[in-house]
Amino acid sequence: MEFKQRNLMAIADMICGNFKTEERFFVYRSSSYLTRFFQDCDTEYAHDGSTRDYWVANTLQQILAEPHPNAQTPPATFSRVIQALMDPADAINEGSDRPGAIALLNSAMAREGFEAFYAEDKHCYLRHIATKTIVSTATNPHRPFSPSEQKRREQLLAYLDTISEDELIEEVLLPLFRQLGFHRITATGHKDKALEYGKDVWMRFTLPTQHVLYFGIQAKKGKIDSSVVTKEGSANVAEIHNQVMMMLGHEIFDSEIGKRVLVDHAFIVAAGEITKAARNWLGNKLDASKRSQLLFVDRDDILNLYVVTNLPLPKEAMPETPAAENDELPF
Numbered sequence: 013m014e015f016k017q018r019n020l021m022a023i024a025d026m027i028c029g030n031f032k033t034e035e036r037f038f039v040y041r042s043s044s045y046l047t048r049f050f051q052d053c054d055t056e057y058a059h060d061g062s063t064r065d066y067w068v069a070n071t072l073q074q075i076l077a078e079p080h081p082n083a084q085t086p087p088a089t090f091s092r093v094i095q096a097l098m099d100p101a102d103a104i105n106e107g108s109d110r111p112g113a114i115a116l117l118n119s120a121m122a123r124e125g126f127e128a129f130y131a132e133d134k135h136c137y138l139r140h141i142a143t144k145t146i147v148s149t150a151t152n153p154h155r156p157f158s159p160s161e162q163k164r165r166e167q168l169l170a171y172l173d174t175i176s177e178d179e180l181i182e183e184v185l186l187p188l189f190r191q192l193g194f195h196r197i198t199a200t201g202h203k204d205k206a207l208e209y210g211k212d213v214w215m216r217f218t219l220p221t222q223h224v225l226y227f228g229i230q231a232k233k234g235k236i237d238s239s240v241v242t243k244e245g246s247a248n249v250a251e252i253h254n255q256v257m258m259m260l261g262h263e264i265f266d267s268e269i270g271k272r273v274l275v276d277h278a279f280i281v282a283a284g285e286i287t288k289a290a291r292n293w294l295g296n297k298l299d300a301s302k303r304s305q306l307l308f309v310d311r312d313d314i315l316n317l318y319v320v321t322n323l324p325l326p327k328e329a330m331p332e333t334p335a336a337e338n339d340e341l342p343f
Contacts, residue, residue, distance in 0.1 A: 013076045013086055015124050017069070022120040024068035026113075027097055037113040039102045053092040081193055082218065084140040086126075091138055091147050094128060098136035108134075131322055133160050145191060146322055153316035161319045168318055171329035172283045172311060177233045180283050181212055183326040184314065185231060189215060191321045194227065196268060214264050214275065226266075228259040228275040235284035238293045249290040252280060253297050260302060277305045286310040 015023075025031070027049065029040035041049055043059045046068065050057040057071050078087035098117065100108035109130065117128050126138045126147075138147040157165060168184075175183065181199055189197060197215040213229035232247045239248070256278050263272040280286065280294075286308050295303050318325075 013080055013083065015072070015076060019120045019123055020069040020072050021065060023072060023097075023117070024065040026116060027068050027093075028064045030065055036104055037106060037110065037116060038097070039104065049096060050093075053089065053096050055089060082220070084125075084143050084145050085147055085193065086138065094138055095136050098128065098130075100130075100134055132164075133322075137322060143190070143195075145193070153313065153320050157319060164325060165315050165319050167329050168315055168325055169311075171326060172233075172314070175233060175283070175328075177212070177231055180233050181229075181231050183328070184283075184318070185213065185229065185281060187323055188314065188318060188321070189213075189229075191323050192317070193217065196266070216266070225276045226264065226273055227277050227279060228264075229279045229281055230255050230259060231281045231283075233283045236280070236282045236286045236290050238287065238289040247282070249293050252290075253294055256280070256294070256298070256302075256306065260305060275305075277307055279307050279309055281309040281314070282311065283314065284311055 026038045027041065028046070029036060029038045031038065039045075041064075043061060043064065046059045046064060047057070050071065055075070057074075059067055072090070072093070075087060075089045075093065078089055080087040094117070098110060098113060100110060103110050103113070106112045114128055114130070114136070121128055121138065122141070125141050127141055128136050128138055131137050139145065140147070172180070172184070186197055186199060194215040194217050197213060199213050212231045215227050215229075217225045217227060219225065230252060232252075234247060236247050236249055236252060259275055259278050263274055265272050291308060294306070298306065
């Protein structure tokens with residue numbers, strides 16, 4: 013990924029704090045503090061004594077050259093640099109929401125197709141303007157969660173217990189997979205099952221080599237088990253087996269390229285648990301080639317991915333803010 017030199021220099025001036033005192037919204041950093049700044053971003057860059065802003069711009073250029081998923085997602089190191097730069101504790105001449113600082117940053121970032129914003133956790137994130145993809149600094153879904161992240165996870169968990177399969181797809185899965193870098197996401201829906209062929213959603217994913225893979229999703233709102241008699245709200249894995257075979261065996265039409273293509277991989281997604289017995293039963297029913305095409309996403313995966321990608325919760329999952337009580341007595 014490459015930024016224009018003009019924009020790199022603008023961001024470098026913000027990191028260095030090269031502004032007049034009365035116009036300064038960023039901390040002034042001398043040579044040693046620049047080294048400490050990049051160490052805090054988990055890098056090993058150390059200032060070599062050269063002109064500060066040119067050295068920082070060159071360092072940012074090296075960071076942007078690091079491996080990254082796609083053109084809409086800068087390297088995680090760059091996101092950490094922006095987050096460190098916009099730390100609310102470093103506010104100067106303004107409040108902790110830093111409107112002046114974020115306006116200056118966005119004047120440079122917008123020219124590259126990105127915008128910075130503060131999320132609920134008070135950290136600054138980048139968002140790709142065209143795709144609305146939020147760039148996360150840590151996408152490991154198995155890392156420990158902060159108290160605020162754990163609270164969001166519990167709110168989404170409660171929401172998953174109340175939704176229909178259409179709501180699961182529209183309100184949860186589509187935003188999640190868009191955030192994860194999938195595109196051309198097409199939802200078949202449950203209102204009209206004509207030509208569904210066992211899949212609720214199909215989508216594309218572009219590899220760094222520009223090869224394209226196609227994915228289908230079969231979504232269930234409850235638990236998927238292998239029991240002969242399933243409880244209400246659960247799905248039997250034998251039904252999933254039939255739908256997976258249909259999904260992998262029928263072509264889809266991609267209007268962007270004007271061709272019919274086969275699904276490369278199938279996601280089995282459940283808002284509840286996918287039992288180990290169900291996974292094993294399905295694996296035994298499929299041959300080796302089809303087993304390699306099958307991917308499972310259960311409730312814990314949905315919750316963890318939603319939190320670490322910093323996606324806003326669906327409106328229905330947000331707790332209502334209680335109205336302020338009026339202590340005055342009516343007369």
